[in-house]
Amino acid sequence: MKSTQRSSGKPASKSTSLLTADQRKELLSYMLMAREFDTAMLRLYRQGKAFGGVYSQLGNEAVSVGSAYALDRDRDVLFPMHRNIGSHFVFGQDLDQLMVNHLAREGSQMRGTDGTGHYADPARRIYGNVSHLGAMIPVAAGFSLADQLRGITTVSLTFIGDGGAQVGEVHEALNFASVHKIPLILIIENNQYAYSTPNSLEFACERLSDRALGYGMYGTTIDGTDVELVYATCLEAVERARRGEGPSLIETRTMRMRGHAEHDDFSYVPKDLLEEWATKDPVETYITRIVRDGVMTADEVKALRETTLATMIASIDRALERAWPAPEEGFKNVFMSI
Amino acid sequence: MKSTQRSSGKPASKSTSLLTADQRKELLSYMLMAREFDTAMLRLYRQGKAFGGVYSQLGNEAVSVGSAYALDRDRDVLFPMHRNIGSHFVFGQDLDQLMVNHLAREGSQMRGTDGTGHYADPARRIYGNVSHLGAMIPVAAGFSLADQLRGITTVSLTFIGDGGAQVGEVHEALNFASVHKIPLILIIENNQYAYSTPNSLEFACERLSDRALGYGMYGTTIDGTDVELVYATCLEAVERARRGEGPSLIETRTMRMRGHAEHDDFSYVPKDLLEEWATKDPVETYITRIVRDGVMTADEVKALRETTLATMIASIDRALERAWPAPEEGFKNVFMSI
Amino acid sequence: MQMTYLEAIADAMRHEMRRDDNVFMIGEDIGTYGGAFKVTKGFLDEFGAKRIIDAPISEAAIIGSAIGASLNGMRPIVEMQFMDFITNGFNQVVTVAGTTAYRWGLPVPMVVRGPSGGGVGGNPFHSRNSEAWFAHATGLKVVCPAFPDDAKGLMIASIRDNDPVMFFEHKGLYRKIKGEVPEGEHIVPLGQARVVRKGTHCSVIAYGSAVHMALAAAEALASEGIDIEVVDIRTLVPFDQETVFESVRKTGRALVAHEAVLTAGFGGEIAARIADIAFQYLDAPVRRVAAFDSPTPFAPTLEQAVLPNAEKIQAAVRELCNF
Amino acid sequence: MQMTYLEAIADAMRHEMRRDDNVFMIGEDIGTYGGAFKVTKGFLDEFGAKRIIDAPISEAAIIGSAIGASLNGMRPIVEMQFMDFITNGFNQVVTVAGTTAYRWGLPVPMVVRGPSGGGVGGNPFHSRNSEAWFAHATGLKVVCPAFPDDAKGLMIASIRDNDPVMFFEHKGLYRKIKGEVPEGEHIVPLGQARVVRKGTHCSVIAYGSAVHMALAAAEALASEGIDIEVVDIRTLVPFDQETVFESVRKTGRALVAHEAVLTAGFGGEIAARIADIAFQYLDAPVRRVAAFDSPTPFAPTLEQAVLPNAEKIQAAVRELCNF
Numbered sequence A, B: 001m002k003s004t005q006r007s008s009g010k011p012a013s014k015s016t017s018l019l020t021a022d023q024r025k026e027l028l029s030y031m032l033m034a035r036e037f038d039t040a041m042l043r044l045y046r047q048g049k050a051f052g053g054v055y056s057q058l059g060n061e062a063v064s065v066g067s068a069y070a071l072d073r074d075r076d077v078l079f080p081m082h083r084n085i086g087s088h089f090v091f092g093q094d095l096d097q098l099m100v101n102h103l104a105r106e107g108s109q110m111r112g113t114d115g116t117g118h119y120a121d122p123a124r125r126i127y128g129n130v131s132h133l134g135a136m137i138p139v140a141a142g143f144s145l146a147d148q149l150r151g152i153t154t155v156s157l158t159f160i161g162d163g164g165a166q167v168g169e170v171h172e173a174l175n176f177a178s179v180h181k182i183p184l185i186l187i188i189e190n191n192q193y194a195y196s197t198p199n200s201l202e203f204a205c206e207r208l209s210d211r212a213l214g215y216g217m218y219g220t221t222i223d224g225t226d227v228e229l230v231y232a233t234c235l236e237a238v239e240r241a242r243r244g245e246g247p248s249l250i251e252t253r254t255m256r257m258r259g260h261a262e263h264d265d266f267s268y269v270p271k272d273l274l275e276e277w278a279t280k281d282p283v284e285t286y287i288t289r290i291v292r293d294g295v296m297t298a299d300e301v302k303a304l305r306e307t308t309l310a311t312m313i314a315s316i317d318r319a320l321e322r323a324w325p326a327p328e329e330g331f332k333n334v335f336m337s338i
Numbered sequence C, D: 001m002q003m004t005y006l007e008a009i010a011d012a013m014r015h016e017m018r019r020d021d022n023v024f025m026i027g028e029d030i031g032t033y034g035g036a037f038k039v040t041k042g043f044l045d046e047f048g049a050k051r052i053i054d055a056p057i058s059e060a061a062i063i064g065s066a067i068g069a070s071l072n073g074m075r076p077i078v079e080m081q082f083m084d085f086i087t088n089g090f091n092q093v094v095t096v097a098g099t100t101a102y103r104w105g106l107p108v109p110m111v112v113r114g115p116s117g118g119g120v121g122g123n124p125f126h127s128r129n130s131e132a133w134f135a136h137a138t139g140l141k142v143v144c145p146a147f148p149d150d151a152k153g154l155m156i157a158s159i160r161d162n163d164p165v166m167f168f169e170h171k172g173l174y175r176k177i178k179g180e181v182p183e184g185e186h187i188v189p190l191g192q193a194r195v196v197r198k199g200t201h202c203s204v205i206a207y208g209s210a211v212h213m214a215l216a217a218a219e220a221l222a223s224e225g226i227d228i229e230v231v232d233i234r235t236l237v238p239f240d241q242e243t244v245f246e247s248v249r250k251t252g253r254a255l256v257a258h259e260a261v262l263t264a265g266f267g268g269e270i271a272a273r274i275a276d277i278a279f280q281y282l283d284a285p286v287r288r289v290a291a292f293d294s295p296t297p298f299a300p301t302l303e304q305a306v307l308p309n310a311e312k313i314q315a316a317v318r319e320l321c322n323f
């Protein structure tokens, strides 16, 4: 009766698509938004205008987008991490609002108290994260638990890195979620590195999804560069969750194609590793597939991409025109009521 | 090359003994010490003379004794938990000293600052525990790590309950130990309950040793009522550790035959469960075996048992004659130097 | 109605659970067993396993999931089997719960409660008074009741509060202190100190178990002609500076007492505030009586030596009055 | 030799690692990468992977294993990538490390060090000043250097100390503060405050980044004819009461300053001690300047508003001097 399943070792792959042409277009558009958001932020960093760390998701777009796309954004809930901007877009986050939040300008949903992807937008069912890795996993589980007590199934989707997966709270949260059959999906984004630390110094198991067995939950390891595979795997996880079968642990294999944040030259990453993974770029491979399957033409994609980048840059520029939040904001809201 | 191994599900069992008759006698004598220590403490509790919680190990003797017996007490190191008095005896702890420590009287190695099995006796390579479950597992790993840095293999043996295994620090410690191939043996003493909480509310996996896979370490689940099986399993773990193959996770299945501590009437435990496990009493079954194999006669065992109990009671009485430690001790030693 | 401190706490939680479906409890052994101290005895029968959740030994997951549930409209009450184990869920409390209102403008109406304090042979790991950590952590309310009626009234206020509340019950008071407690709805607002004994010569500002030490000291001192005022601050955060100020202005002398260890304890905060705002009214130094800076030892001889008590308060008051 | 604050810390650790094989380091990204702030740059090459251990992201396992190693004769130095993450290893520090000497009479000669503090746009999770938690925990020494020479001398003393030491480096000072640092062996004993500026009108007692704010305030105040004395307490535990007392006795006025949030901060402890032992020498209230009781916000406008600075110290000193 246990939904436990050992992962196959070799990442699975599907050749035919579950998705309609429109859905595939949509997926690509989110992937491009994620990608060009990064391009625009990188540009800002180089201009010395970024504030705080700039954490690229280059190489991870398929995970953020494919997973969030499997959820019902009117019912389910998203707890994204630092490399999941793609999922914010899928959940309908307004671009200008996102930029203002990210850059902590006046009008930010965090009033300048925090920035980057840390914000919550309850109206869009997005809750943010804190810097402490792993801390939000029990919180995501608890969010779903509340609805479970009300007899409602609300799937929580959240993420952790190959590095963050070693935090004790991850263990407690997964075990707790499995005991209570909480509809939680945890994606372990194994992008080979945690800051400068390679997988070999982080854990000694073959697959991080092997941990699912120890919690009596479903676990699998998949190729994280294939957006439709991520989507299909998460969709199954959502369905299991809706059937009351509890949480799923999905390890996605990708490569962090840039430094931990932009200040990091990532010289500790072997060049051939980057070259190898460059051929598996999730955006480029998906474009190839989309074009091959006749969903869009190469020119259409190119145009979409250019528009997307221009939109990102324009939105950033609008955010930058805004002032920093007023100093008084710093003294407000420590408590809801006092 | 991984030493990971799935446990067989059904607890293994060995019929022939690895041990000499003298060794088997010794094992039995430690088991009886553990058992009669409990009998004597229970008596004290009923007399209202015990101080602090009285945590019985009834049903767990084979685990404490068999595991510690597999270590080399001149080289290895023991980090016992609250139901492991048997292992203290195996490591040569002086009985009177143990009682004085336990009952926190004048002359205690803890000077009255703490009591029960919490003390450390470095000369006997015993380090105690703290109440916070799981907290000493990384400490035990670190103790061995220090020797590893010096090129010496020192096996650390430590324990956690089926309940305590859900603490985040357990996860961090096991993962850390496996990455660094630290010679650590962790026994998860699954005695079906954590205080009043049954296994079903504690975890959802089939075997707690299934967690070994997620750390890339050896794991197995065994019958914890069979002292020679526990010994043999731990001996293999010690040998793996000495070969540099890192930590092992061993789940022992037993039943907590009394309440969490003596104040607890354990009415939440189904009577038939207790009856079922009563037939598997580790001490009684070992006596049967020892007698059957002609190692000792039933009368010899009976005599040994009576002497053991008398010795325990006498030692407790000597400890109780001692005064409480002097109040000034409370103000000393917060720092080693100030 | 006469109730013990423990019964008053249970009464408050039962009252709120009956009143509001969003209130639920989570902790270790709180269901079938009714909690290590039997505070939730009978709760499982009345409210069922969905609202009385027996959780695995995972303090971080327990607190974290309560935070998540509170973000989703619930009002969880978390029981720590002993408040000492909060160190295992510390990150959830200070990093997540204590910063959420500030960052997100969202309420985390969670109560984390449990037995704290020493004096009962608990050992170093079952006796800690850790309230000052949370007072220093931002965004957390901190409550330390001393009497049954306050325990009830403050618990109801805490459950209804929209901020995370750390609710420190003193295990030594659970069954020792009995008192009249209003039936049904009874609210003591957070942030209001209470003068529990009027006096003129010296103010003793205390909370939790130390209030009872101060009251015992007051009796003894009265026979010597020293008449002290005892202020029970009840909630550390928010702190009722006014009531403390009024008392010290009147008496001109201030002794601060708590059971927690002295250094960097909340007594330092109180004494510092008095030394600032009431300076010109002070006729003597501001002094503190607190535990010696050590873990709480196990043996009764040692434990009694390091913990504060009525005699230590008496001695300190005498010194201040003779200053 | 002129060194930055960061170089002085690295110099101290290098010195001790060369001198004593039992000293080793463990932390996240301290090897190949040389640490998030590059404090251990070059250490891996010099000392090898056995003594510079790049650990998984597991603060409890990192600290716990360091405790275990120290029980077995080593002198580990633990780097927290940011001191904020100590909340994940909090239980190991306060429950295990801080109680071992008392319980077992065994030394835990471990240093837990890392960047703390704000003012650099770190966000609420990369800016916390948490030293007061540890000062209130028993059995832990707490060090907060403000200058390169002290950073080196206190680090060497901490590594050689037989008790667990929490060593708070202020990340804003890492590259900002440069000064003369003795080469080779240089020890500043724990528990000794230092008068870093002599003055007569008011004592400002501070530590860490606040010492620099106080010195800046002193310059500004000097031009108004107010001559303040600045006492850098350097180690919170053990606390050098004598030096503080001497200064306040002389000036008759005391302002306590730190970057940590006000409530239940270590400033409360200092102010309380002054209000007790130096009461009869005080000509004015004891006042504190500290951060507003909120998480440290991200946007520079907000962060500057809530954190203390030289101007706030100046204003407070002026008030005290006009009292």
Ligand SMILES: Cc1ncc(C[n+]2csc(CCOP(=O)(O)OP(=O)(O)O)c2C)c(N)n1
Pocket (backbone or CB within 6 Å): A083, A131, A132, A133, A160, A161, A162, A163, A164, A165, A167, A189, A191, A193, A194, A195, A256, A260, D028, D057, D059, D081, D085, D088
């Ligand atoms: C508990 C905790 N410890 C340390 C850090 C510092 N830190 C931030 S990101 C990071 C590396 C994270 O690696 P990984 O989890 O693999 O995620 P990735 O950045 O690769 O996506 C570290 C060590 C942290 N944020 N939280």
Ligand SMILES: Cc1ncc(C[n+]2csc(CCOP(=O)(O)OP(=O)(O)O)c2C)c(N)n1
Pocket (backbone or CB within 6 Å): B083, B131, B132, B133, B160, B161, B162, B163, B164, B165, B167, B189, B191, B193, B194, B195, B256, B260, C028, C057, C059, C081, C085, C088
């Ligand atoms: C971190 C922590 N949380 C809670 C407790 C309180 N507590 C002490 S023993 C216990 C039950 C332990 O059960 P288990 O680990 O199965 O060991 P057993 O007593 O059954 O041998 C609990 C909840 C604790 N000691 N530490």
Ligand SMILES: [Mg+2]
Pocket (backbone or CB within 6 Å): A161, A162, A163, A189, A190, A191, A192, A193, A194, A195, A256
């Ligand atoms: Mg990674």
Ligand SMILES: [Mg+2]
Pocket (backbone or CB within 6 Å): B161, B162, B163, B189, B190, B191, B192, B193, B194, B195, B256
């Ligand atoms: Mg158990």
